[in-house]
Amino acid sequence: MSELRHRRGEGDGNDKVETAGESDHVDVDSEEEKVLEEKYVDELAKTLPQGTDKTPEILDSALSGLSSRWRNWVIRGIFTWLMIGAFCLLIYGGPLALMITVLCVQVKCFEEIINIGYAVYRVHGLPWFRSLSWYFLLTSNYFFYGENLIDYFGVVINRTDYLHFLVTYHRFISFSLYCVGFVWFVLSLVKRYYMRQFSLFAWTHVALLIVVTQSYLIIQNIFEGLIWFIVPVSMIICNDVMAYVFGFFFGKTPLIKLSPKKTWEGFIGGGFSTVIFGLVLSYLMSQYPYLVCPIEYSESLGRMTMDCEPSSLFRLQEYTPPHFLQPLMKLSGREKFNMYPFMIHSLALSIFSSVIGPFGGFFASGFKRAFKIKDFGDVIPGHGGIMDRFDCQFLMATFVNVYITSFIRTATPQKLLQQVYNLKPEQQLQLFYALKESLENRNILNMVP
Amino acid sequence: MSELRHRRGEGDGNDKVETAGESDHVDVDSEEEKVLEEKYVDELAKTLPQGTDKTPEILDSALSGLSSRWRNWVIRGIFTWLMIGAFCLLIYGGPLALMITVLCVQVKCFEEIINIGYAVYRVHGLPWFRSLSWYFLLTSNYFFYGENLIDYFGVVINRTDYLHFLVTYHRFISFSLYCVGFVWFVLSLVKRYYMRQFSLFAWTHVALLIVVTQSYLIIQNIFEGLIWFIVPVSMIICNDVMAYVFGFFFGKTPLIKLSPKKTWEGFIGGGFSTVIFGLVLSYLMSQYPYLVCPIEYSESLGRMTMDCEPSSLFRLQEYTPPHFLQPLMKLSGREKFNMYPFMIHSLALSIFSSVIGPFGGFFASGFKRAFKIKDFGDVIPGHGGIMDRFDCQFLMATFVNVYITSFIRTATPQKLLQQVYNLKPEQQLQLFYALKESLENRNILNMVP
Secondary structure (H helix, E strand, C coil), rough: CCCHHHHHHHHHHHHHHHHCCCCCCCCCCHHHHHHHHHHHHHHHHHHHEEEEEEECCHHHHHHHCHHHHHHHHHHHHHHHHHHHHHHHHHHHHHHHHHHHHHHHHHHHHHHHHHHHHHHHHCCCCCCCHHHHHHHHHHHHHHHHHHHHHHHHHHHHCCCCCHHHHHHHHHHHHHHHHHHHHHHHHHCCCHHHHHHHHHHHHHHHHHHHHHHHHHHHHHHHHHHHCCCHHHHHHHHHHHHHHHHHHHHHCCCEECCCCCCCCEEEHHHHHHHHHHHHHHHHHHHHHHCCHHHHHCEEEEEECEECCCCCCCHHHHEEECCCCCCHHHHHHCCCCCEEEECHHHHHHHHHHHHHHHHCCHHHHHHHHHHHHHCCCCCCCCEECCECCCHHHHHHHHHHHHHHHHHHHHHHHHCHHHHHHHHHHHHHHHHHHHHHHHHHHHHCCCCCCCCCC | CCHHHHHHHHHHHHHHHCCCCCCCCCCCCCCCHHHHHHHHHHHHHCCCCCCCCCCCCHHHHHCCCCCCHHHHHHHHHHHHHHHHEEEHHHHHHHHHHHHHHHHHHHHHHHHHHHHHHHHHHCCCCCCCHHHHHHHHHHHHHHHHHHHHHHHHHHHHHCHHHCHHHHHCCHHHHHHHHHHHHHHHHHHHCHHHHHHHHHHHHHHHHHHHHHHHHHHHHHHHHHHHHCCHHHHHHHHHHHHHHHHHHHHHCCCCCCEECCCCCCHHHHHHHHHHHHHHHHHHHHHHHHCCCHHHHCEEECCCEEEECCCCCCCCCHCCCCCCCCCCHHEEEEEHHCCEECCCHHHHHHHHHHHHHCCCCHHHHHHHHHHHHCCCCCCCCCCCCCCHHHHHHHHHHHHHHHHHHHHHHHHHHCHHHHHHHHHHHCCCCHHHHHHHHHHHHHHCCCCCCCCCC
16 A cells, blocks of 8 residues: 555645646635545545455465565566466367356456446445346357357357247347346436445446447357467467566666556557567468367368368468568578468567557556556456456557458458358349359359459 | 425425335434525525527417417427428438438437536536537537448448547547547546546436437438438327327326426327327338438449338238227228238337337436426527427437337348458458358258349
């Protein structure tokens, strides 16, 4: 706590200067209001989880000789490697293991965010608040996971009569479930707590927006091929770690007021490391069909498969380097070089993850500061809560998803054909003749396929 | 104000009784905290817009002889009819006029919600807050309206080279725009205001969730055929009006603590009126292709069209009434009767609009009470703000949209064919041969089309 208070003290002098922007409303807060607010926020800080100091005892005693700065370094390092190891294990476990992990992480993040909401709005006495927020988590997961499964495995699911019903009326069922929650909320309103109940309702929905919708996008990325999940996640980790390392050793120039520990040196060093790391990782990973192939249902095998003829993104191509790199190439005695086209996309991803990605972290640390908490939770020694480690991952996942839909996935004949097979036979036939006529009219049918 | 204060006084005695639910946290708010909160909320009420008393002067003097209860009745009545008239004019104006109206209503609703947020979080001095919330409104509208236009008119838009770019990279552009707003928000954070800035950020996003996403669904409904827009909107209006009328004349039994003016008599009377009104309206409207046909791009005409062969939903069919209605039918001397299948769907819609619909209103009135405001705005004399009239419309629109996707719209050969035409010619050919082979294998190709 003392550290936080200290930080607050530092900048109080120049607050007025920063209130630029809409200059017609400069500052009309009365002194009294300010005091009230400070008091409230300080009260709040006492009730919120403060985490992070929960180090396993054995580790604690083994490190007792180190200064606190180095001690933190070591603990953080150990648990970083532990997490990286767990991550590799999960990849080995395949898409199902990853899907389940995403779900667990999501639930944990939701819990951390919502717990802060509980503390902020002093929920003691609010009727049904806990059940309601978990109910909304459940329904929104039902909706989003269902949408994903239907999107990718609709044909398979439709074969089972019972599931067919769930697929056809999926949105209706989800919406009905949501309506139950909505009515429940309205009925649970109690005059004395109106304001806090509505605030918590909004808080829950923002948490859902951040956590559930984005983990839905993560699952979509996994289905597109494990590489679309592993590379971005690793990039964010690499950027986090390397920014920390560069900042630790070379950090001098503060980057942003919000996070006094972040430095320009860390930002830039982390960025360069991430770009290089991303290129190497993409090169290595592009070689394995297991990582590169989308997860699809194979009609001939009658099961899910991750075997495929890798798309052109993952086949080596010859590139002529741009002019300014030619001298460098001459040194190596070659004029052209081979690489996977995916590596170009990896470059885009790594630039995003090191330029915009950190803002996810700034946002989270601003949020923590707003409510005067140090970490979101205390699950990982040296790191804080799950949300502390995944703050940037969510933004990144959305970027990857948007990137794929915009630049990678174009409507393929295969996908469309799947949809055609979902039609009734006579409709399929109708479509066939209409297509035939159109192709004939445009003189395409005479082309060699 | 006095009315509101009076209401607050009424129920304070039995607050404790209502805090059921999670019984392990009964009530630990200190007296002091309670007083602080009361004071804050009362202060708030002074700064918030209180609206509704803005009656045109001519009307005001003409009605000076009436008691305030009847005066309110007359003013409300006059403006109800004015609004219904405007609504009819807009329908005559066609889908484009309606789309623009939806956009305007949406912007106005957003403004009303966000203004309350400004007052609640005393935004004076917060940097950039106004520009930021409007920027987010702009980007989310760009995203959602774009998605709609691409979905329905992709083939047409793709013909123009310049627009083709906007279509292909639509999500990427929208996401980039959002990221700009996100980074802007993070950079605008000022230590002293963290908590309020984050609260306002959340407030803005909840407003977007309520207003923008749902108006996106309304536009989709309009594209499915004007009837899917007019009937639900009219139902909500009818339910509102008739519940008010029944409540005014027969209301005795209070329905819900949240809205002391709502009565069971109004709820039930409004419900029955809505069901009957819905059936009659659907019967009348099903006869006009202009109201019934989806808006589509016609290849042969080279323009948008609302002409079509009405789908089976809008063609008279013969029904045998269920057993318990047979005696009634015998009176009329017939055993069967004709009606449009759409009327059955209309029944589902009217039941939703009169059972769940009002909860949208309760939610809004709870929200208003939470922040001690009487109305969202003062645009419509006797009615308050736009948001006061549209609170139930949003929930209803979502229901209609979900209803259409679940029960009405199945993948049609036409829609799929549109997507096929978006492929490259050689891909179209590839799909054609694959489909041909599959149809031959399943012995479907030999069927008569």
